[in-house]
Amino acid sequence: SQKIEQNSEALNIQEGKTAxxxxxxxxxxxxYLQWYRQDPGRGPVFLLLIRENEKEKRKERLKVTFDTxxxxxxxxITASQPADSATYLCALVTDSSYKLIFGSGTRLLVRP
Amino acid sequence: NAGVMQNPRHLVRRRGQEARLRxxxxxxxxxxxxxxxxxxxxxxxxxxxxxxxxxxxxxxxKERFSAEFPKEGPSILRIQQVVRGDSAAYFCASSPxxxxxxxxxxxxxxxxxxxxxxx
Numbered sequence: 001s002q003k004i005e006q007n008s009e010a011l012n013i014q015e016g017k018t019a020x021x022x023x024x025x026x027x028x029x030x031x032y033l034q035w036y037r038q039d040p041g042r043g044p045v046f047l048l049l050i051r052e053n054e055k056e057k058r059k060e061r062l063k064v065t066f067d068t069x070x071x072x073x074x075x076x077i078t079a080s081q082p083a084d085s086a087t088y089l090c091a092l093v094t095d096s097s098y099k100l101i102f103g104s105g106t107r108l109l110v111r112p
Numbered sequence: 113n114a115g116v117m118q119n120p121r122h123l124v125r126r127r128g129q130e131a132r133l134r135x136x137x138x139x140x141x142x143x144x145x146x147x148x149x150x151x152x153x154x155x156x157x158x159x160x161x162x163x164x165x166x167x168x169x170x171x172x173x174k175e176r177f178s179a180e181f182p183k184e185g186p187s188i189l190r191i192q193q194v195v196r197g198d199s200a201a202y203f204c205a206s207s208p209x210x211x212x213x214x215x216x217x218x219x220x221x222x223x224x225x226x227x228x229x230x231x
Contacts, residue, residue, distance in 0.1 A: 006154075021147075031212050031217070032212075032217055036222075040222075041225075042224055043116075043203050043205075043222035043223050043224045043225050044155070044203070045221045045222070046219035046221070048130060048219070049217060049219060050205075051217070085134060089154060089155070091155075092150075093211050093212050093217070094174055094211075094212075095212060097168070097212075098143075098155050098167060098211060098212065099145060099160050099168060099211070100145070100155075100157070100205075100211060100220055101157060102147075102154040102156075103154055104153055104154035105154050106203055109212040
């Protein structure tokens, strides 16, 4: 069956450290992956997009990697801050579909 | 340019009533997507509409649920004869073009959601 899996356990890290979140997919051939941030009671907000032919993408303190062999994307936040605390969702789009298919999200808590 | 507007933000309905959720996409966006989110879960796709047309409704229950995106006015997600299991947050998103385009890819812009509670 098709699955998109993110670590369901919350990630708890100290301020200043690098947070690394994982997104694994099964039985999909994504054209690209997107990462979103969602705060409690709010809608998701787009962060980064990485295509199937790209290995890495950066934006300020954010970095995303995409390994089609491992069927995995990693999302990194360097020099993390308490304001980075939120739930992070990965989503993929395939060439044959027109919609975003989401993982269940990983909650990140950055301690001051 | 206002973002995606959803209303109401909170909606309480008794079992058996109808729920109508509204979504005004961003200006210039003709692609609308509806998602449902249960507590501590990710977003589950329900339906994708492109101005007056339903393109993909594979995630929407066949009974009691319907969606429309008229030429004029907001997109509407309608749930008839609501049951307790319909209680969830419903999010609408819009995009200016296909998420997977011929020339470029785009992201989806989400509203703040409507929280439906069925009592």
